[in-house]
Amino acid sequence: MSALRADAAVALQIARKDALSELRGRQIAGSTLFFATLVLLLFGFALGPDPRRLADAAPGLLWLAIVFGSLLIVARLHQLETEDGALEELARYPIERHAIYLGKLLAGLAAVIVLGGVLLPVVAVLYAIPVVAAWPALAATLLLGAIGLAAVGTFYAGVTVRMQAREVMLPLLMLPVVAPLLLAAVKATTAALGGNPLGDLAAWLQLLVVFDAVMIAAGAATYGHLLEE
């Protein structure tokens, strides 16, 4: 039990360090927000101007923007470690490998939640959808989706961190894996916005929970091997 507490403490320390770096002007969340908003704008140009079509497509577009944004977030969080050989230094401490993974995951999770939280009102405005009424369900979907994206993204950012062509390898490896998350998150969002007519909201949220649990377990178990040389 105390080993778990030690791991949790280590993970929180790492997440806190990343959060400090971010708040001090790394602009990870800032530039990502800007990018994601641009994506939503472009979607508007691509699919508009019929408001009904946009409203129908809104959940999908929202989550696509969040997914693309999370790619940037996890990549830049790992970049913090490569700039001065800090990742190798981090791996040399007497800490569990999965604690490092969880720490980076928590930092990524915070950023993705912020991203989603900001994009939701943006989508509400741009695509004219009612978000206020359904906000508990939307919040739950956002949280569960963010956890999954952070879990998978942190893992693949670790995979590609020192590779050549990492800018293309990260999305190439990560995007197929998040397809079920995207599906479930969009379905859940659609259900939430429509008042859950088919009663499937719970099922999709359950799928998200399963995805998150499996991916966190797989990532935590294998991250250590990525740190080896």
Add this chain to the structure above:
Amino acid sequence: MGTRALGIVALIAVAAASANALFVVPPDAVQGDAQRIMYVHVPSAWLAYLSFGVTALAGIGYLWKRDLRLDGIAVAGAEVGVMFTAFAIWGGMMWGRPVWGVFWQWEDPRLTTTALLLALYLGYLLFRRLTDDPHRRAARAAVVGIVAAVDIPIVHFSVEWWRGLHQGPTFGSPDKLLHPTAPGLFVLALVSMVVAFTIAWTWLMIRRYQLARIEWQIEEHGRLGRLSAARRAGRASAPPPADGAPERA
């Protein structure tokens, strides 16, 4: 020798089973001759998944034993698997056009999952290509393979739920062949195709593994050669190691 015999058996089996499935067995009442594609599509799909399972398990094995032979099995599974996956998707699309009217049906869990499987495989192979050091490549590829394999069942279930909610057209379903009420002749044809294809798959895996083994044997030979060359270069100028106090065993 044994491999060659296996290859001949595979060739005969595939030829015989295919001939049976394509020409002997009567066509389906509803889907017509198009249904015959299933005899090829289903075994391909099964082998695509099997290959990926092998890749993932071989990866786990490598992480445990650090034996590059297991990595050879992993890459064999990935390359053979890509082939069968592409084949399965092609077969699915060819079947879909006459039966569904479209090449692609999003809610068919097998088709969509197989497409994602192809994306995961190709990503895995591309990833392998970008790492040089054999042990590093083996370890990282193993990890990528494991996470990808873990994703596949989730993808499958999610698409099934997707379909379940839509209540789409059901008259053209590839599952028909596996239905308990399918005529015995059809089932027999399908089973014989699966067996024949699996024998062919085994042969392909063995050949690809042998190729991988030769590749890393050359690599290993090269590494050891460089090691001893470096030593010989050094030994020429170095004095013999000190041997002061008596060694305690």
Add this chain to the structure above:
Amino acid sequence: MPQTTIYAAPRTREQTPPPAVATNELARLFGRSAALAGISLQVDAGATVALLGPNGAGKTTLLRILATSLRPSFGSALVHGVDVTLRPDLVRRHVAYLSHATGLYDDLTAAENLRFAAAMRGLPDARAAVDRALAAVDLAADAARRVHGFSAGMRHRLALGRLLLGSPSLILLDEPHATLDADGMALVDELISGWKASGVTVLVASHQAERVTRLADGFARLDGGLLLEAGGQGVTALKPSPLGWPSVVGA
């Protein structure tokens, strides 16, 4: 001194502590080149040893393997009797490594960087230890400044200060005098003497042969990935052992 050791070779009748470092035919390949081509040496506990040799001799590679940052391609390495491949977690508790890259976080202050390192090492009262470390490397005045603005010499000193956190029993230094001015280099010498006095084993890789050999008990000269010569006290070249693990010699 670590309490737990996994002794690789059978124990002798007199319970001498295991050597700080023992390697057997240790080799590491990077693609086409052999950075280490088979090193068998032993460093006694508490000794200060200079690792000498030109660029590309394998000094950094050897240190990285001992620090558990690199896996050997062939051969074995033991730190205080623990195999670096089998139980890297145990090794990490007792080893500290100063590498070429300082591994600092630019957006954090000097104090925050050290406090993070202290937390990673599991130190209970971090603030006191961090203040002491900063004072020891003459950075107390810059404790609240972000590392982003530091000069190379200051970053290097901060990395040196990081070594003082916790109580590692094996210190690995890779070119510790680089990027430092005369005062900085004197500081390094002071630190090494301090470690020597408290019985910590120190392995220093350096180009500055004379400076380092003055401080050290013994030296090991590398070139082309091989051990050419080992002299002085505390370091011995070993005969390669067919058993796999190093056959260490008595003190």
